[in-house]
Amino acid sequence: MRKNLFTILLIGLLLVPLVAGTGFAKTLKIGSMSPLTGPYAADGNDIKNGVLTAIDVINDQGGIPGYSKIELFPQDTACDPKQAVAAANKLINLEVVGVIGAYCSSSTIPASETLAEEDIPMITPASTNEKVTDRGLPYMFRMCGRDDDQAPTAVKFMMEALGAKSLFIVDDKTTYSQGLADGVEKSARKMGMKVLGRDHVNQGDKDFSAILTMAKRTNADVLYMSLQNHASGSLMAIQARRLGLKSTVVSQDAMYHPNFIKVAKDAAEGVYVTYGFTDKSTPEFRAYAQRFTKNYGEIGAYGTYAYDAALVLLNAIKKANSTDPKKIKKQIMKMNFQGASKFVKFRPNGDSGSDYVGYKIENGEYIVYWTPQKGILK
Amino acid sequence: MDYFIQQLINGLTLGGLYALIALGYTMVYGVIQLINFAHGEFFAAGGYMGVILLSFFAGLGYIDTHPFLCIGASILLTMAYCAFLAMGVERVAYKPLRRASRLAALVSALGMSIFLSNGLMLTQGVFDKAYPSELIQGGFEVGTVIVSYLQLVIMGLTILLLVGLNILVFKTRVGMAMRATAQDKIMSSLVAISSNRIIAMTFAIGAGLAACAGIMVGFYYGSVRYDMGFVPGIKAFAAAVLGGIGNITGAMLGGLIIGMVEIFGAAYISGQYKDVFAFIILISVLYFKPTGIMGENVDDTRV
Numbered sequence: 001m002r003k004n005l006f007t008i009l010l011i012g013l014l015l016v017p018l019v020a021g022t023g024f025a026k027t028l029k030i031g032s033m034s035p036l037t038g039p040y041a042a043d044g045n046d047i048k049n050g051v052l053t054a055i056d057v058i059n060d061q062g063g064i065p066g067y068s069k070i071e072l073f074p075q076d077t078a079c080d081p082k083q084a085v086a087a088a089n090k091l092i093n094l095e096v097v098g099v100i101g102a103y104c105s106s107s108t109i110p111a112s113e114t115l116a117e118e119d120i121p122m123i124t125p126a127s128t129n130e131k132v133t134d135r136g137l138p139y140m141f142r143m144c145g146r147d148d149d150q151a152p153t154a155v156k157f158m159m160e161a162l163g164a165k166s167l168f169i170v171d172d173k174t175t176y177s178q179g180l181a182d183g184v185e186k187s188a189r190k191m192g193m194k195v196l197g198r199d200h201v202n203q204g205d206k207d208f209s210a211i212l213t214m215a216k217r218t219n220a221d222v223l224y225m226s227l228q229n230h231a232s233g234s235l236m237a238i239q240a241r242r243l244g245l246k247s248t249v250v251s252q253d254a255m256y257h258p259n260f261i262k263v264a265k266d267a268a269e270g271v272y273v274t275y276g277f278t279d280k281s282t283p284e285f286r287a288y289a290q291r292f293t294k295n296y297g298e299i300g301a302y303g304t305y306a307y308d309a310a311l312v313l314l315n316a317i318k319k320a321n322s323t324d325p326k327k328i329k330k331q332i333m334k335m336n337f338q339g340a341s342k343f344v345k346f347r348p349n350g351d352s353g354s355d356y357v358g359y360k361i362e363n364g365e366y367i368v369y370w371t372p373q374k375g376i377l378k
Numbered sequence: 379m380d381y382f383i384q385q386l387i388n389g390l391t392l393g394g395l396y397a398l399i400a401l402g403y404t405m406v407y408g409v410i411q412l413i414n415f416a417h418g419e420f421f422a423a424g425g426y427m428g429v430i431l432l433s434f435f436a437g438l439g440y441i442d443t444h445p446f447l448c449i450g451a452s453i454l455l456t457m458a459y460c461a462f463l464a465m466g467v468e469r470v471a472y473k474p475l476r477r478a479s480r481l482a483a484l485v486s487a488l489g490m491s492i493f494l495s496n497g498l499m500l501t502q503g504v505f506d507k508a509y510p511s512e513l514i515q516g517g518f519e520v521g522t523v524i525v526s527y528l529q530l531v532i533m534g535l536t537i538l539l540l541v542g543l544n545i546l547v548f549k550t551r552v553g554m555a556m557r558a559t560a561q562d563k564i565m566s567s568l569v570a571i572s573s574n575r576i577i578a579m580t581f582a583i584g585a586g587l588a589a590c591a592g593i594m595v596g597f598y599y600g601s602v603r604y605d606m607g608f609v610p611g612i613k614a615f616a617a618a619v620l621g622g623i624g625n626i627t628g629a630m631l632g633g634l635i636i637g638m639v640e641i642f643g644a645a646y647i648s649g650q651y652k653d654v655f656a657f658i659i660l661i662s663v664l665y666f667k668p669t670g671i672m673g674e675n676v677d678d679t680r681v
Binding site for chain 2: 042207208210234244
């Protein structure tokens, strides 16, 4: 009997810190979804780190009234629809008040349906497929651009800046890459470019020699490379160079990543990509860049959008002084500020506008080469 | 016609790489009837060890002065490293199960594969590691057909290794001992052949070939990643089965066929179905000839 009493006392003592911990501190929980492992891990970790940087900034500004801290629950989607839905369910169980993510459109679309059942606001920093915001979900927002803007811009870029008259299109059959390639094919036909061929590869393929030989035979002015992942992109660029492909390689936002150049090296030189325009001279961008590089190293691609998305969510909660999704949405719609990536202002459907420009890879860097308004720069 | 020849060269390069990996599967199966699912990881480990050694040489500054010496040394050291790795794996994961059921060893192989692949991920990171492909640059043109020196190196090295292996297995005493162990472990041990040593050696040779393929793949595609062993592993396993598992010539042939079918399927039909073509060939061969292409003389020449 005495021994039992002792045990109970001991357990009681052990429980004290737990009870004390939960009783006084109120935590604001937010979630992030992005591929943290696998081939897309580079972009996925940028997104997570972008959100963490935003939380850091908000904390420095005094945090969110009524909460002692902001906690992020980063979820790994691995760019897999099933895992994305599982991650969304996990975030629902954790009772997060908002989610930043996901990266691949094919993850964002199913995950947002799950989050929508609980009316949890979701802001994607990177999914560009039209369907993300076209399904009429009330709490779905997007920081980056749309592919039905990117595709015509890309075609206009190829015609105006490169003087190209024909193209060969390759995609790797994801919601994003195939959707974008379809859009480019449609715009090209409409605007008078010749589509000399179109073929698909599989995600994770390493050998593109067959398809590149095919592209070489068509003698197209441009090889339009629509791949989900910059790692496959580097492989394709290297092999295109080796096979003596004379077409100019044009790609899209997924190739905007320092790792693309690091792996492809010389083969990346002279590759063009379309990606959202970020004014790197704004104080907002510089403040972000300083903080991000200090903690996480080199700035990738979509970390900047993730940072802005997290700022939007946290500031909306702060201003609404509530975590009620309706009130958060009202505040998000009122947003009107210069973010790190762009000037943030949302449209009724949840989009925040596209601003695609053409970048050229030169001496290992992405250089703004062409804008739809001004044409070729310098 | 030029198009066909260009694709043929693409196919031969890829097929040669598959053949090098397939040999490891087939040799191990020949000797202990185990499908070594960790074999793809030896290939990945080889790819990584190669880039580590090459950057080590680059750090010493030798790579600019003696590029080919450095590449050669890296290949030899990597092959040796993977041979020892494979012997270690065999000692830890398969030898204790030699008398257990074949299923136990198979599960152990799967576990080893996951362990090694995750080990690579944890030590080397999740990102692609760039290879110094610029060391073997250039090529020559015949008409519109471009043959890169790298493709020649890969094909040449593959042929060299295949010939070397054939001499080892069919012309030397060690090869004879290997063939004897494959035929009957008990009988061969009665004539003073240490089956444990022969089995370890088989693992070592198979892993050495895979390691060489790993470096070649690194050069050819420009990068390596921790999970690079999985897909080529499956394809090479298919190649080994296609050729008749346990048969060395069959594995070489199977590798070439799988590589060719993949490239020509992509070249003349569509790139998205290239894996489908490879496996259709596998299934149809197995349907009509379950022992594989070279499978009939199983008792005679298998290792």
